[in-house]
Amino acid sequence: MSQTQHVNRRIILASLPKGAPSARDFRLEEVPVPTVGEGQVLLRTVYLSLDPYMRNLMDEVGPGYAPPVKPGEPMVGGTVSRVVESKHPGFRPGEVVLSNAGWQDYAVSDGKDLMPLGGLARPSLALGGLGMPAFTAYVGLLDIGQPKAGETVVVAAATGAVGAVVGQLAKLRGARVVGIAGGADKCRYAVEELGFDVCLDRREGKLAERLAAACPNGIDVYFENVGGEVLDAVIPRLNNGARVPVCGVITNYNAESLPPGPNRLPLLMTTVLQKRIRMEGFIILDHYATRFEAFRRDMGAWVDAGQVKLREDVVEGLENAPAAFMGLLEGRNFGKLVVRVGDA
Amino acid sequence: MSQTQHVNRRIILASLPKGAPSARDFRLEEVPVPTVGEGQVLLRTVYLSLDPYMRNLMDEVGPGYAPPVKPGEPMVGGTVSRVVESKHPGFRPGEVVLSNAGWQDYAVSDGKDLMPLGGLARPSLALGGLGMPAFTAYVGLLDIGQPKAGETVVVAAATGAVGAVVGQLAKLRGARVVGIAGGADKCRYAVEELGFDVCLDRREGKLAERLAAACPNGIDVYFENVGGEVLDAVIPRLNNGARVPVCGVITNYNAESLPPGPNRLPLLMTTVLQKRIRMEGFIILDHYATRFEAFRRDMGAWVDAGQVKLREDVVEGLENAPAAFMGLLEGRNFGKLVVRVGDA
Numbered sequence: 077m078s079q080t081q082h083v084n085r086r087i088i089l090a091s092l093p094k095g096a097p098s099a100r101d102f103r104l105e106e107v108p109v110p111t112v113g114e115g116q117v118l119l120r121t122v123y124l125s126l127d128p129y130m131r132n133l134m135d136e137v138g139p140g141y142a143p144p145v146k147p148g149e150p151m152v153g154g155t156v157s158r159v160v161e162s163k164h165p166g167f168r169p170g171e172v173v174l175s176n177a178g179w180q181d182y183a184v185s186d187g188k189d190l191m192p193l194g195g196l197a198r199p200s201l202a203l204g205g206l207g208m209p210a211f212t213a214y215v216g217l218l219d220i221g222q223p224k225a226g227e228t229v230v231v232a233a234a235t236g237a238v239g240a241v242v243g244q245l246a247k248l249r250g251a252r253v254v255g256i257a258g259g260a261d262k263c264r265y266a267v268e269e270l271g272f273d274v275c276l277d278r279r280e281g282k283l284a285e286r287l288a289a290a291c292p293n294g295i296d297v298y299f300e301n302v303g304g305e306v307l308d309a310v311i312p313r314l315n316n317g318a319r320v321p322v323c324g325v326i327t328n329y330n331a332e333s334l335p336p337g338p339n340r341l342p343l344l345m346t347t348v349l350q351k352r353i354r355m356e357g358f359i360i361l362d363h364y365a366t367r368f369e370a371f372r373r374d375m376g377a378w379v380d381a382g383q384v385k386l387r388e389d390v391v392e393g394l395e396n397a398p399a400a401f402m403g404l405l406e407g408r409n410f411g412k413l414v415v416r417v418g419d420a
Numbered sequence: 421m422s423q424t425q426h427v428n429r430r431i432i433l434a435s436l437p438k439g440a441p442s443a444r445d446f447r448l449e450e451v452p453v454p455t456v457g458e459g460q461v462l463l464r465t466v467y468l469s470l471d472p473y474m475r476n477l478m479d480e481v482g483p484g485y486a487p488p489v490k491p492g493e494p495m496v497g498g499t500v501s502r503v504v505e506s507k508h509p510g511f512r513p514g515e516v517v518l519s520n521a522g523w524q525d526y527a528v529s530d531g532k533d534l535m536p537l538g539g540l541a542r543p544s545l546a547l548g549g550l551g552m553p554a555f556t557a558y559v560g561l562l563d564i565g566q567p568k569a570g571e572t573v574v575v576a577a578a579t580g581a582v583g584a585v586v587g588q589l590a591k592l593r594g595a596r597v598v599g600i601a602g603g604a605d606k607c608r609y610a611v612e613e614l615g616f617d618v619c620l621d622r623r624e625g626k627l628a629e630r631l632a633a634a635c636p637n638g639i640d641v642y643f644e645n646v647g648g649e650v651l652d653a654v655i656p657r658l659n660n661g662a663r664v665p666v667c668g669v670i671t672n673y674n675a676e677s678l679p680p681g682p683n684r685l686p687l688l689m690t691t692v693l694q695k696r697i698r699m700e701g702f703i704i705l706d707h708y709a710t711r712f713e714a715f716r717r718d719m720g721a722w723v724d725a726g727q728v729k730l731r732e733d734v735v736e737g738l739e740n741a742p743a744a745f746m747g748l749l750e751g752r753n754f755g756k757l758v759v760r761v762g763d764a
Binding site for chain 1: 647652669671675683688689
């Protein structure tokens with residue numbers, strides 16, 4: 077069933093996942109389209125963004141920077157939506173806005189969280205290359221990572237919504253860029269289309285050895301968005317004064333307890349000390365007020381000039397969002413993952 | 421045997437320690453007093469500094485920021501020395517200088533690494549409270565940790581050469597200070613003499629629970645100088661935006677391989693991300709050119725005004741340096757550890 081005018085389909089968090097989410101942790105339910113009060117608008121979802129951080133909202137204790145989704149509630153998420161009814165003076169029916177309508181066909185907003193998208197030719201980019209994931213790459217790489225010309229930058233999930241932009245911005249800064257991705261097709265794309273110097277297929281094994289060979293001058297910036305085996309391979313190659321912006325640790329999101337040993341924490345701490353490493357976590361929500369305008373200006377120019385390429389992985393239909401999300405956590409997407417929920 | 425005019429006693433690294441150093445890894449040998457060439461001075465050691473970083477120099481692969489000591493060579497170390505003979509125009513016999521003469525009675529220097537100590541009333545302080553350890557506390561806490569009034573600062577080895585200064589500087593900045601030390605006498609000293617708000621005896625067990633109780637508002641700055649169990653207890657209590665200057669990880673220095681699991685690295689990374697933590701390693705050698713003058717001015721004033729108290733643990737006799745150093749790695753010293761090698 078697809079989007080209609082009279083039913084609000086929504087994906088409910090049916091149960092808190094134990095480890096990796098499974099299909100039974102989600103439930104599609106149909107409810108009436110909500111009614112609009114004074115000062116509100118009714119939004120119809122056109123595109124829904126699927127992003128790794130959402131896994132963190134599916135635990136009993138949330139990540140701290142955003143409230144968790146409780147079982148029985150709809151999944152939350154950024155959307156591109158069309159205003160279909162407005163009792164708010166600032167919005168007219170027909171307008172396309174960036175919003176947080178969640179995994180559903182319709183939502184009501186008081187307007188405070190809406191950003192008009194004007195005549196954006198590809199409005200879905202507001203969820204990716206001109207939105208939160210690319211903004212994450214921008215702040216993490218440029219403000220925290222601060223790559224210099226000639227330095228080596230490593231990024232995993234190299235063709236994902238964040239990693240692909242990290243690598244391209246690092247190239248714009250004159251750095252040597254080594255990506256890591258899952259599959260030969262993604263690696264070829266990273267090198268041939270995105271301009272990475274090297275891209276290693278993490279499925280091929282011996283990652284540590286291959287990464288060392290790909291970084292003959294060590295690693296100056298490691299943009300951390302996966303954790304696990306990639307981080308283990310990176311640590312011994314970090315140079316003096318290396319920077320490690322920590323954007324995400326997707327391999328840990330499904331973990332229910334500490335993994336078995338050996339304990340690699342002491343090795344990290346010794347490396348941080350001896351190599352004078354700066355490691356800094358950031359949550360992109362903190363940076364909109366100060367950096368989003370600069371990002372929009374810079375990124376818009378780079379995209380218009382063809383200096384940054386943006387690839388989307390578009391899944392059709394709200395009902396397919398759970399499977400697509402589970403695939404995202406396994407790296408099965410190829411480009412920024414969005415769900416086309418309804419007609420533009 | 422004590423210092424004489426005709427023999428140079430020196431402590432040789434006899435063998436590379438496996439794990440914790442033992443007495444057999446050191447050897448005292450007697451050689452002739454070296455002769456002085458043009459442009460050189462002969463130095464007689466008055467005080468020798470013993471510091472945890474020296475353990476890092478006793479491995480086959482050094483720490484990177486300083487060359488390792490090779491078996492058969494004298495141990496290196498900072499000293500307060502008296503010039504006994506000079507063929508250098510900048511130094512006169514009788515002058516007291518800060519130097520790097522190592523674990524021995526006599527050494528020759530070309531003057532480049534010497535700093536005249538003028539009329540310093542307690543010249544041994546140039547090795548501690550007015551020297552490298554306190555400078556480490558100053559840069560790590562003030563430049564990297566940046567504590568604000570009302571924030572909570574945690575430091576281990578709370579009565580050691582670095583930790584005692586960290587805590588007192590944090591108090592000068594208006595922070596709440598929680599120390600960790602080994603033994604009731606040290607904890608009492610930290611609270612009653614140094615002005616810490618709380619000091620926990622790490623020997624009493626249940627450190628994580630006691631630390632949580634001692635930090636009801638969480639931890640804003642953790643000055644990392646020990647690693648291990650203390651770090652494990654700190655991680656869950658770190659606040660949003662916490663800073664972790666990494667000065668040392670003494671509990672790891674003797675480790676020969678990765679410790680058994682569970683692997684706590686993923687937990688650290690998740691915490692760094694979700695709490696937006698900045699963790700930064702530093703090697704104090706990097707900061708002399710830019711910050712040492714400010715440190716000397718500030719610290720001199722604080723010590724003169726009685727705002728910072730300095731305690732020394734003085735061991736008599738070069739021959740006792742190995743045992744004192746082994747005790748340092750186990751936390752048996754109480755205050756800045758120095759060896760009085762000869763008369764002032």
